[in-house]
Amino acid sequence: MKTNSTTITLLNNSKNVKQTMINFLLLSFTLLLLGSCSKNDDNDIVIEQFLDGLELETEIIENREQALQTTILNAGGSGEVYGAEGTILYFPANSFEDQNGNPVTGAVTIELIEIYDKAKMLLTKMPTNGKRPNGDVETLVSGGEFYINAKQNGEQLQLVNDFMLFAPSDEFDEDMRLFNGQDNDCNDEILACDIVWEEDEQVGLEPMQREGPNGEGVSGYGGFLGNFGWTNIDRWFNDPRPKTLLQVDVPEGFNNTNSNVYVSYDGEPTALASLDIYNPETGLFSEHYGLIPIGLEVHIIFLSVQNDQYIYAIQQVTIAENHLEVIGTTTTGTEAGLVALINNLP
Template sequence: MKTNSTTITLPNDSKNVKQKMINFLLLGVSILLLTSCSSNDDNDIIVEQFLDGLELETEIIENREEALQTTILNAGGSGEVYGAEGTILYFPVNSFEDQNGNPVTGAVTIELIEIYDKAKMLLTRMPTNGKRPNGDVETLVSGGEFYINAKQNGEQLQLVNDFMLFAPADEFDEDMRIFNGQNNNCDGDEMQCDIVWEEDEQGGLEPIQREGPNGQGVSGYGGFISNFGWTNLDRWYNFEGPKTIAYADVPQGFDNTNSNVYISYDGEPTALALLDIYNPETGLFSEHYGLLPIGLEVHFIFVSVQDDQYVYAIQGATIGENHTEVIGTTTTGTEAELVALINDLP
């Protein structure tokens, strides 16, 4: 990422009429313009720049890949994996088999991603959107998100036994449960999937006190995991009172192909909802079922990547009935600057 920072203002169409792009390619002549044209009262022509969506998608995948940690274990014996942020995985003896059901021996590569804060959730597009059994999508408060996998010589392995996951925590919340990541919008590669979390009715968590890798005492959540892929420790966000739907009106030229909009819940360090519904007719982002609490203090976070830099806006708000948040002014800066701002949110 580039290191300079500037502030820009992109025009926001209050009627949500999105620009239409016309790309003229003249043979033998350089590409002239990528434009969106509209007329004002004086019939002036407004020219808008085409905004790319591939950079944002690429950045999300790269952030996931950069977060991936690998550890070598002996498949024939038991072993532990220690994550950089305190996660511990314990695999019993003979935990793995190949795709044909044959026991695996020798060196096995364990892959781990651990996510404990909002900034990393946003950079990897791993929000805390949870799906109820009836299909409603609501916000979760996370105790840690994890990608866990095992391979041998690049070949995918299968689990024979459940393994133990330990996630550090200062206090134990008895409402925390195990959630599994359900894949959307991908061809089976979980490193590139959009994830929504669904509760594992069979999985439970217990308070654990144990010795860490350096011999120090650590405490947190412990639970048995029966699948590879994405796992989340969560509780449902509880709020008494009326609820509503929330919308976000983003700057002109941006839509769901080149930007994301999140809602950060104030006072909850690990509650980050993605507005994953986009209406191309109105140009508005929204959430699913009108389940956002009225009176909730939040921050809307708009983010895109353009010309190898983050384009973002962070706006505080109190949710009102049928709330519409208009994102007008954006800032262009580095990933580190964006992360620092998110980490400073209440």
């Protein structure tokens, strides 16, 4: 990412402003074509990149790839994997088989992504959207998100038995449960899929004391998993206040192909919901079912990547009935600057 940082102001999405902007652009392009046969290359490049969604998608994939840690284990013996942020995986001996059901021996590569904070959730597009059994999508509070996989010589392996997941935590919340990541009909879970979390009612969590890689004692959540892919330790966000629909109007030129909108819940360091419903007719992002508590204090985060820089806005909001939030001023800056801002949110 580039290191310079500037602030720009973009027109909001009111219908009058939109129509005025459209009329102005059409007139400008018409005059340009009539007055000259040559292109304004600088302007063409700016408009093309400003509307592009490929950079955002590429950045998300690169962030997931950079977060991926690999560890080599001997398939014939038991072994442990230690994540950089405190995650521990324990695999019993002879835990793996190939795609044909044959036992695997020799060196096996264990892949791990661990996510414990909002900034990393944002950069990897791994929000805490959970799906209820009735299909309702609501916000979760996370105790850690994980991608876990095993390969040998690049070939996907299968599990023979369960393995243990340990996630460090200063306190044990009895409401925390294990959730599995359900992808959006993608072929590659780690790189390009949008994940929604569904509770695994067959598996529980227990408070656990472990010895870390340096011999220090750590406490946290322990559970046994029987599948590879995305796993999340979560509880449902509960608030008894009346609920309403939240909609967000993003700057002109942006939509769900080139930007994302998130809701950061104040007071919950690991609750980051994605407004994953987009109406192309109104140009509004929203959540699913009008389940945002009225009076809730949140921060709305608008995010895009253009011209090799992050374009973002962070707006403090108290949710009102039928809330419509308009993103007006955005900032162009670096990933490091954005991460610092997200980590400093209440």
